[in-house]
């Protein structure tokens with residue numbers, strides 16, 4: 160059976176379908192539990208959460224499901240202090256000049272403290288271990304050897320994200336159990352950590368078989384997979400599971416803003432671009448007024464996480480006033496294939512479609 164793979168056996172799940180971690184409140188406990196209860200693996204995107212809030216959310220998920228789920232963290236960035244004050248001032252000035260936003264948001268931008276609220280990674284990871292989370296995944300780097308040892312001692316399976324063959328082999332060398340291969344189509348931030356340029360934007364069709372040939376650990380395919388056709392294709396390319404993000408944004412259980420859900424399901428014909436406009440880190444997004452206007456700053460946008468902090472007042476205002484023209488509409492290139500859904504029904508549809516396609520292919 161197609162659903163019996165290295166990953167389903169190792170993680171104790173019925174179907175090789177992982178709902179991607181989506182930091183920022185999209186992957187709610189309800190969404191995670193619905194996916195896990197349907198036989199997949201729901202994932203909590205905990206990168207922006209405090210240790211305490213991660214612990215509470217894990218407990219909330221456990222109230223809703225007995226099935227395995229994953230928790231995902233961001234590997235801390237090392238270049239945080241390399242900040243160009245001129246670029247910051249010029250960005251503040253630009254953001255404050257936006258006609259659409261009210262005076263109080265302009266004032267908030269002016270008075271922003273760039274001492275961002277950064278959560279202590281070791282505290283976050285301690286919660287993962289103390290709570291004996293069923294699966295741990297990470298992105299934006301390599302987990303230090305000591306942390307890998309700690310997780311292994313506690314029998315917590317580790318999944319790391321790679322965007323190139325070189326990153327996948329580094330992760331395998333570091334000792335992770337599974338590599339999540341993120342194709343160039345993927346929605347949200349690029350997980351690239353060795354370098355980022357055009358050569359790190361490899362399509363999933365080319366990347367999955369190359370990684371599968373080069374590593375011995377199981378491969379999860381991620382990026383642009385929206386339905387049973389994508390799942391069947393990924394398995395044919397050598398993946399042992401898929402990780403799908405954009406497809407779950409319009410789920411009823413997702414915490415995405417209603418306007419964001421709407422923008423994703425109606426994105427046919429809209430531009431989907433890579434931008435650093437919102438966070439300072441390259442991310443795939445549906446282009447809106449704000450992203451288009453930021454093209455003039457290409458190359459001089461402050462790096463992550465500074466830009467993320469600078470745009471926070473703008474994004475909060477956009478969410479509060481349902482202004483999708485200023486929201487961060489993270490989405491992959493497959494977003495026009497998305498459908499409004501209720502997660503359990505969607506999972507059932509994905510399973511049925513994959514079975515039918517693989518049957519029809521003989």
Ligand SMILES: Cc1cc2nc3c(=O)[nH]c(=O)nc-3n(C[C@H](O)[C@H](O)[C@H](O)COP(=O)(O)O)c2cc1C
Pocket residue numbers: 179180181182185204205206231297298320341344345346347348381382383384402403404405406489490491492493
């Ligand atoms: C809104 C959004 C938020 C995301 N947040 C995270 C995250 O917190 N951690 C992570 O490892 N990946 C994150 N990703 C990337 C996903 O893991 C995955 O690579 C991507 O969703 C796959 O492409 P798709 O969106 O076309 O399915 C995010 C993706 C989206 C769309």
